[in-house]
Every structure is written in structure tokens, then in C-alpha cells.
Amino acid sequence: MAPSNTEAEADITALRRREGGAMERLVREHTPALMAAGLAMGFSQADAEELAQETFSAFLEAIDRFESRSRLKTYLFGILYNKALDLRRKRRREESLDAVEGEFEKRFNARGMWASPPKGPEDSALNAEIQTLIEQCAEGLSASQRAAFFLKEAEGESAEAICNVLGVSYTNLRVLMYRARLKLRECLERNWEKRS
Amino acid sequence: MMGMPSCREVARMLAEGEFQNAPRRVRWMVRLHFAMCRHCDRFARQMGLISRALKHMMSRRPDELNRPDIAQRIIARLKHP
Numbered sequence A: 001m002a003p004s005n006t007e008a009e010a011d012i013t014a015l016r017r018r019e020g021g022a023m024e025r026l027v028r029e030h031t032p033a034l035m036a037a038g039l040a041m042g043f044s045q046a047d048a049e050e051l052a053q054e055t056f057s058a059f060l061e062a063i064d065r066f067e068s069r070s071r072l073k074t075y076l077f078g079i080l081y082n083k084a085l086d087l088r089r090k091r092r093r094e095e096s097l098d099a100v101e102g103e104f105e106k107r108f109n110a111r112g113m114w115a116s117p118p119k120g121p122e123d124s125a126l127n128a129e130i131q132t133l134i135e136q137c138a139e140g141l142s143a144s145q146r147a148a149f150f151l152k153e154a155e156g157e158s159a160e161a162i163c164n165v166l167g168v169s170y171t172n173l174r175v176l177m178y179r180a181r182l183k184l185r186e187c188l189e190r191n192w193e194k195r196s
Numbered sequence B: 001m002m003g004m005p006s007c008r009e010v011a012r013m014l015a016e017g018e019f020q021n022a023p024r025r026v027r028w029m030v031r032l033h034f035a036m037c038r039h040c041d042r043f044a045r046q047m048g049l050i051s052r053a054l055k056h057m058m059s060r061r062p063d064e065l066n067r068p069d070i071a072q073r074i075i076a077r078l079k080h081p
Helices: A005-016 A022-040 A045-061 A072-090 A100-106 A128-138 A143-154 A159-166 A170-195 B007-016 B024-036 B038-059 B068-079
Strands: none
Touching: A005 A022, A022 A045, A022 A072, A022 A143, A022 B068, A045 A072, A045 B068, A072 A143, A072 A159, A100 A170, A100 B007, A128 A170, A128 B038, A143 A159, A143 A170, A143 B038, A159 A170, A170 B007, A170 B038, B007 B024, B007 B038, B024 B038
């Protein structure tokens, strides 16, 4: 169960005073969520663990700058996200801009009607096969897109909180998720055609 | 969007995830569009599939993430970097 605000503030005070057991409580409470975020962004379990550790380390070093008004979990996600981008840069897995929007526009004629209609699954029931196909496609999403979906879908964060974590405007977030959905749909269509 | 939205407008709104936030009149026009356009209806179903699959995928918390030894290892490394 998540600690109440008063408990959370007491924990922060204890961390600032370097009281025994405070750091251990912080790590035990937040490690599963940070690990899940790292995995959702496409990192291996070992990398996710390293990211979680670096997140705690950076947080503890700068704890005096943490404002208790911020939600601790969201604040930690913000640190983890930046660490994840650093790690990805180090691995030289820079995200390239995709041409998915151009592909989308080409599907319509001048009157805005489908020139190349969508193919792929027609049913709205999500079965194991479609789930697997979409998960395979999600591997092609950028770290920012994965982070945005993780925060929205798994953590139920508001658009405002997601914008804060990712350091983007609401318009940018909308574009980021729009491109991700288009990319996933295009990929789902391709993989669906290949399999049948 | 005054009259019936075009297929491009419908698909864009769905991909942006803005359908639920659209004014009631627009949502009504879009639903009417679905009734007449099987391609947009299919596109909408696929957007729904993607959304549900992502929610399922992102919410998955393998039991192994709760293993105490992971937190224990991190604690040890934070104490002795």
C-alpha cells in the first residue's frame, strides 16, 4: 500500500537526516515500479536494475533539492527517464525520426477518403495472437513513446504529470503518442498480412 | 469540423486519442461516419486493440520484480558504490 502524505514527508525528512533504515525503505518501496518502467522502455532486466540504482543514487545525492510538494514516485520516474535516455545514447541506439506520418497521409486521396484502406485484424476482440503481434511491434517504439504509454497505461498518470516527466509540452505529447499509435497500427497490419 | 468528417479527419482524431475529448456533436458525427465507412470502423477497432494491448503489456509486473534480492543488491551498491 502506498504511504500517506504524512508518512511520505516523514520518510523524506528521515532521508535528509540520513537516518538509519530510511534509504532501505525507499529502495524496497520503489524498486518494483522503477524496474517495471525500465523494462517497459525496452531495457533488459540487468539494465533496468542498473537504471533503478542510478535513479536512487541521483535522488539521494540531490535530496535537498526535492520539494515535498512533488509526488515522489513521479519525481523518481523523471530521473529514471533521463538516465534511460543517457543509457540509450551510450548504446548508440539513437532514435531516428520515422516517416510514419508521411505514410499515413499517403493513404488518403485529395478529398480525405481512403485511397489505401487499412488492412489487418477486423475484429475488436484482443486475443493472445494479436497481443503478441502488438508487443513485437512495440519494440520499434522510441524510449519516449514507451515511457509515455507506461506512465499513462500502467501508472495512470495525468497528461500533465507525463509532460513533466518527459519534459515536453502537451502538444508534443499528443504528437508523440499519435505517431506511436500510427506506427503500431502499420506494423500490426504488416505482421498480420505476413502471418496469413 | 462542421459537417461529416472525412476519413482522414476521423483516423487522425482516433490516432491522437482525442475522440473521447471531442465535443458530443463531433463524436456523434464520427459514430455516424463509422456506420457508413467500414475502413474507418476497422481503423477504430484496431486503435482499440492497440490501446488494450499496450495497457496489458505495460501493466504487467512479473513477480520477479518484487524479489527482495533485487532491492537488496541495489541497497548494497548504494552503500558501497
